[in-house]
Amino acid sequence: MRVIDVHTHPVFRGLNLFGEPTDLKRVIAHGRRHNIVHMIVLGDVLLYGATPNAAQLRKINDDTVKVLKARPDYFTGFIYLNPLLGEKATMAETERCLAAVPGFRGIKLEIANNAAHPAMRHVAKAARTYNLPVLQHSWSTTNIKDRKHQSDPVDTALFARRNPEVKVIMAHLTGIGFRGVLEAKGLPNLYVDTSGGYPEDYLIEFAAEHLGADHVLYGSDLPIRENSCTIGRILDTQLSAADKQKILFGNTARLLNLHLN
Amino acid sequence: MNLIDTNVNLGPWPFTPAPDRTGLELAAHLRARGIRRALVSHLGTVFQPEPMVTNRQLFATLKRTPNLLPVPTINPALANWREQLAECLAAGPIRAVKLFPNFHNYSLASRRLDPFMAEIAKASVRLIINVRLEDERHRYFALKIKGVPLKQMDAFLARNPPHHVLFAGIYKGEVEKLAAKHANFSAEISFLEITNILEVMLRTFPARRLLLGTATPLLNTRAGADKLRCANIPAKAKALIGADNARRLFNL
Numbered sequence: 114m115r116v117i118d119v120h121t122h123p124v125f126r127g128l129n130l131f132g133e134p135t136d137l138k139r140v141i142a143h144g145r146r147h148n149i150v151h152m153i154v155l156g157d158v159l160l161y162g163a164t165p166n167a168a169q170l171r172k173i174n175d176d177t178v179k180v181l182k183a184r185p186d187y188f189t190g191f192i193y194l195n196p197l198l199g200e201k202a203t204m205a206e207t208e209r210c211l212a213a214v215p216g217f218r219g220i221k222l223e224i225a226n227n228a229a230h231p232a233m234r235h236v237a238k239a240a241r242t243y244n245l246p247v248l249q250h251s252w253s254t255t256n257i258k259d260r261k262h263q264s265d266p267v268d269t270a271l272f273a274r275r276n277p278e279v280k281v282i283m284a285h286l287t288g289i290g291f292r293g294v295l296e297a298k299g300l301p302n303l304y305v306d307t308s309g310g311y312p313e314d315y316l317i318e319f320a321a322e323h324l325g326a327d328h329v330l331y332g333s334d335l336p337i338r339e340n341s342c343t344i345g346r347i348l349d350t351q352l353s354a355a356d357k358q359k360i361l362f363g364n365t366a367r368l369l370n371l372h373l374n
Numbered sequence: 375m376n377l378i379d380t381n382v383n384l385g386p387w388p389f390t391p392a393p394d395r396t397g398l399e400l401a402a403h404l405r406a407r408g409i410r411r412a413l414v415s416h417l418g419t420v421f422q423p424e425p426m427v428t429n430r431q432l433f434a435t436l437k438r439t440p441n442l443l444p445v446p447t448i449n450p451a452l453a454n455w456r457e458q459l460a461e462c463l464a465a466g467p468i469r470a471v472k473l474f475p476n477f478h479n480y481s482l483a484s485r486r487l488d489p490f491m492a493e494i495a496k497a498s499v500r501l502i503i504n505v506r507l508e509d510e511r512h513r514y515f516a517l518k519i520k521g522v523p524l525k526q527m528d529a530f531l532a533r534n535p536p537h538h539v540l541f542a543g544i545y546k547g548e549v550e551k552l553a554a555k556h557a558n559f560s561a562e563i564s565f566l567e568i569t570n571i572l573e574v575m576l577r578t579f580p581a582r583r584l585l586l587g588t589a590t591p592l593l594n595t596r597a598g599a600d601k602l603r604c605a606n607i608p609a610k611a612k613a614l615i616g617a618d619n620a621r622r623l624f625n626l
Contacts, residue, residue: 130568160482314392
């Protein structure tokens with residue numbers, strides 16, 4: 114089955130698994146070995162810590178611009194933003210990236226702030242203005258007690274609820290867990306990606322049952338996770354072949370309007 | 375590809391929908407994912423005040439599945455550990471026993487383990503030490519058991535140089551730190567993860583000390599097997615990790 118990976122960080126200086134600077138040929142060869150025909154690049158988002166300033170954001174996004182310019186056939190990008198920098202900075206960085214290269218199709222948020230923070234309205238404005246889905250790092254704060262930076266699934270769902278016209282991807286199914294899936298249920302503009310921790314069993318089926326297979330997107334968190342595991346756990350489910358294909362490929366292609374041969 | 379899984383459990387897990395499979399169901403589940411033989415313990419032993427009730431269940435459940443080899447849990451912190459071991463040996467043959475130091479509330483570094491280690495050496499039984507069963511960042515809120523501390527694993531290996539043990543559920547960073555000081559351990563691969571993990575591991579850790587494990591049923595079985603099957607490593611290393619090391623270590 115063909116695969117689109119919606120959650121990757123090919124440039125990731127913490128590991129440098131694909132060389133320094135990142136050798137895109139190696140990334141693509143790796144992806145193709147796993148039938149990954151396209152990757153969504155989210156940036157080296159923790160390079161400068163949780164709350165990068167405007168100049169640091171530009172550097173991270175410029176890395177993504179280079180990737181998109183070099184191999185637009187294989188990579189699509191998300192613009193990394195820090196909502197706490199305010200409306201002007203958020204809109205300016207979004208516009209700068211969109212002008213730089215045509216391959217940006219979404220916005221990536223990490224742990225600058227909780228998704229319920231009022232500053233998220235700036236991101237919602239950028240998303241609405243340019244019709245960009247927002248991928249929000251999310252993790253259950255049951256065990257990670259840092260609600261200031263971490264977005265619990267409750268918070269990401271609240272952002273989606275407040276902005277029904279914005280498509281939101283709640284990242285890290287194996288991080289939001291069973292409770293997170295139930296928080297996401299019933300919100301037509303909310304999707305989950307399958308990245309996160311270890312390949313815990315039963316979660317994919319649970320997400321597909323409660324959200325519909327149409328709302329589950331394959332993501333790996335490359336290079337932090339092993340693609341063979343993250344794909345294998347989907348192939349191993351009892352879901353129909355059609356639903357597996359949606360999760361692995363079709364849903365992301367549709368959401369990001371990707372026309373891949 | 376011939377696969378022997380060294381980290382499989384029977385029994386339900388109270389915090390996930392993990393199924394309570396029969397031996398035949400488990401054998402069929404593994405076979406469908408390319409795993410012909412497996413070392414199997416019972417999850418119930420981690421919660422019991424004394425593991426033998428559940429160990430007996432394990433032996434009974436696996437009676438009709440010769441390719442699923444029982445690995446009973448011993449709790450050496452209990453006064454009756456010799457009886458536990460003797461009963462398991464009598465029920466055998468067994469190739470290994472397993473410890474859950476973090477769930478059973480004793481230190482792997484304790485001197486109390488010395489007579490236990492001598493006893494299992496006498497019986498020619500291998501030791502598997504379960505470091506963790508779950509990702510501590512992502513699990514049921516009421517379960518607060520942490521993984522076995524690295525310091526304890528380090529002290530244990532230093533105290534037991536003649537014993538070669540298998541750590542199950544160990545992280546990459548833990549393997550790397552222990553490997554810098556000790557050669558008397560192998561690592562099961564279910565909790566080793568980054569992209570191209572086996573290729574990366576083999577740069578610093580020998581293939582002859584890595585063993586396939588899927589952590590079934592808490593982690594997905596195919597995901598664990600595919601980690602090896604899809605790895606970009608030499609066929610010889612795959613054969614070692616997939617089955618040959620298990621055969622050698624457990625005399626299968």
